[in-house]
Amino acid sequence: MTPQEQLNALMDKIEKEPQVTENWLNLAGIFLSNKLWDPFISLFNQREMMLQDGAELMIQMLFSETVAMVPQLHTALLSYDKTDLLSSNQLIIRYAASAMQINSGEIEKGREGFLAIEEALKEHPAFGEGLPHLNNLGDFSRFFKTFDELENCQFGEMKPMNWLTAQAKATSSQTPIVATSISLENAEEEIQKFCSLFDESYPKHFHISKASQNDMEKLQKYISDHQISFSSDDNGREEVSLFLRSGEILARQQRDLVLLNRKITEVFDVDKLFLQADQKDLTLFKDLTIVPWLSHNASFIYLKNSEYTMQYLFKLTAALSSLQDGEGPVVGATINCLNQYADSKLSGGPVQLLDRVSGYKFEDFFTLNS
Numbered sequence: 001m002t003p004q005e006q007l008n009a010l011m012d013k014i015e016k017e018p019q020v021t022e023n024w025l026n027l028a029g030i031f032l033s034n035k036l037w038d039p040f041i042s043l044f045n046q047r048e049m050m051l052q053d054g055a056e057l058m059i060q061m062l063f064s065e066t067v068a069m070v071p072q073l074h075t076a077l078l079s080y081d082k083t084d085l086l087s088s089n090q091l092i093i094r095y096a097a098s099a100m101q102i103n104s105g106e107i108e109k110g111r112e113g114f115l116a117i118e119e120a121l122k123e124h125p126a127f128g129e130g131l132p133h134l135n136n137l138g139d140f141s142r143f144f145k146t147f148d149e150l151e152n153c154q155f156g157e158m159k160p161m162n163w164l165t166a167q168a169k170a171t172s173s174q175t176p177i178v179a180t181s182i183s184l185e186n187a188e189e190e191i192q193k194f195c196s197l198f199d200e201s202y203p204k205h206f207h208i209s210k211a212s213q214n215d216m217e218k219l220q221k222y223i224s225d226h227q228i229s230f231s232s233d234d235n236g237r238e239e240v241s242l243f244l245r246s247g248e249i250l251a252r253q254q255r256d257l258v259l260l261n262r263k264i265t266e267v268f269d270v271d272k273l274f275l276q277a278d279q280k281d282l283t284l285f286k287d288l289t290i291v292p293w294l295s296h297n298a299s300f301i302y303l304k305n306s307e308y309t310m311q312y313l314f315k316l317t318a319a320l321s322s323l324q325d326g327e328g329p330v331v332g333a334t335i336n337c338l339n340q341y342a343d344s345k346l347s348g349g350p351v352q353l354l355d356r357v358s359g360y361k362f363e364d365f366f367t368l369n370s
Contacts, residue, residue, distance in 0.1 A: 006030070018050050025061055033072045035079060041089045055088055055131055062096035065288045078104060083116040088127045091117055102292040105340050107146045110292070114141035143293065143333035145319055150341045153318035161245060162213045163252070164223065164230040176256035176274060176302070177229075179205035179249065180264075181242040184215055190262065191222055197267045200227070205249060205257075208232040209241035229253070240320050243298070243331055247313035250303055261299035266367035273365050277302035280352035281309050282342075284335070285362040288355065293329035296336045296353070297362055311346050312338070 001009070010027040013020065024047055031040035048054030067073045080097035082090060098113030118139055121128050145153070178198055182190040187208070195204060204227070208215075211232035222228050231249060233241060242259060250257045256278070277283035283302040289295050303309050319334045343350045354360035 003030075021057065024057065028058075028061055029066075029073065032067075032076050035076050037080070037093070041087070041093075044089055055092060058089060058092050059096075059131070062092065063099075063290060067096075068100075068288060068290050074100065078106070081109065081113070083112065085116055085120040085127075088131065091120055091127050092131070096290060099290045099292050102144055102336065103290055103295055107144050107337055107340075111141050111144045111146075114144075140293070140329060140333065142323065143330050145334065145337050147341050147345065150315055150319060150338060151345065153315060153322060158244070158321065159233060161248060162211065162216050162230075162232045164216045164219055174256075174278075175201055175203065176258050176278075177203045177205050177253055178258045178260060179207065179242065179246075180260045180262045181207045181209065182262060184208050184211050187219060191228075193265070194262075195228075197264065198270070203227040203229070203253075203255075205229045205231070205253070207242045207245060207249070210234055240331055244317055244320050246303065247310060247317055250305060250309065250313065254305060256305050257303045259298075259301040259303065261366075261368060263369045264299065264366050265369045268365050270365060273360070274302065276354070276360065277352070278304070280304070280350070281306050282312060283352040283354060285360070286353035286355045287362070292336045293332035296332055296339060298331045298335055299368060300362065300366065301335075308346060312342055312351075315341070315346075 007027070007030065010023055010030075013023040014027065017023065024043065028040060028043055031037075031043065044054040044058045046054070047057055061067065062077065067077060077093075077097050077100050080093055082094060085091050085094055094113050094117055098110040098117070101107075101110035101113065118141060178194075180194055182194070187206075191206060194206070198204065206228070208230065209232070212234070216230055216232055219230055223230075231245060233245060246257065246259060258274070258277075281304045285297040285300060287295055287297050303313070316334065316338055319338060320330065323330055323334075339351045339353070
């Protein structure tokens with residue numbers, strides 16, 4: 001069957017059985033792989049007219065693992081650099097293309113795309129109606145830093161932290177410290193839950209974003225029977241505080257440090273995971289998504305006690321402290337750019353990204369309470 005015959009056959013199937021989504025996606029894949037943007041958009045306009053879900057299906061397709069992993073589709077989407085955006089569908093394509101560009105190291109090009117989307121939404125708010133991916137975009141362009149910007153990031157001045165540290169106990173120097181952030185209001189419950197996830201061979205560290213030294217003293221009872229330590233600051237940026245202070249925690253503790261999401265409710269076979277992570281200076285999971293603030297999973301980061309790690313954390317702190325925003329995406333977006341920078345600019349390393357292809361999936365080791 002010739003390419004034209006294949007196109008005609010798919011069009012006939014769509015006309016006869018419009019409810020069969022696979023036919024729409026197959027035809028869209030042909031248009032995308034050949035960079036036929038007008039027919040690609042027209043197809044989803046037709047879907048919208050017939051079944052009222054054209055925009056949603058376009059998002060489903062462009063953000064699928066198939067587009068992320070199939071070279072021809074991946075390459076085609078990377079090439080989309082339109083900045084004069086005149087419809088919702090063009091915004092969706094540019095959104096996906098910008099995300100793909102950032103994940104591929106073309107940070108300036110991807111950021112330009114997000115800026116174009118932000119400007120289009122300001123001028124035409126209706127373009128984002130009913131599309132949470134666009135409505136919730138905000139000003140994400142400012143979260144992404146180029147290599148030059150990361151090179152020149154200045155460390156933001158921060159007040160000294162408060163510390164509460166247990167007496168050292170005889171645990172293996174090879175055992176990493178597991179750390180998470182907690183709230184002062186729910187400290188008792190959150191400490192008990194986190195401690196129940198790991199046996200006593202693992203030292204635990206808790207970071208509180210808003211607590212005075214007097215508040216810290218109230219936590220003294222928790223370190224009497226377990227190897228537990230606390231740190232706190234008053235920067236008020238709860239989402240990013242643990243990451244901002246991770247370099248100081250690592251320097252003080254002088255052993256490998258594991259940063260974990262406070263929403264983790266179950267852990268499985270972490271000894272195996274930590275053994276793998278111990279082979280590199282930094283380890284985290286890479287998700288099969290092109291969304292750049294989700295692709296590098298910040299819910300687990302293994303930080304080896306090394307000079308390379310300290311270089312990395314210095315850059316991370318500088319990048320985060322230059323942003324006046326505490327939203328969750330800022331950490332994932334910054335880490336994405338920083339990992340690419342670290343691989344090419346920092347001596348040592350590199351960063352180890354675990355994914356399902358390598359046999360390591362986040363959900364095989366952790367359960368997150370959504």
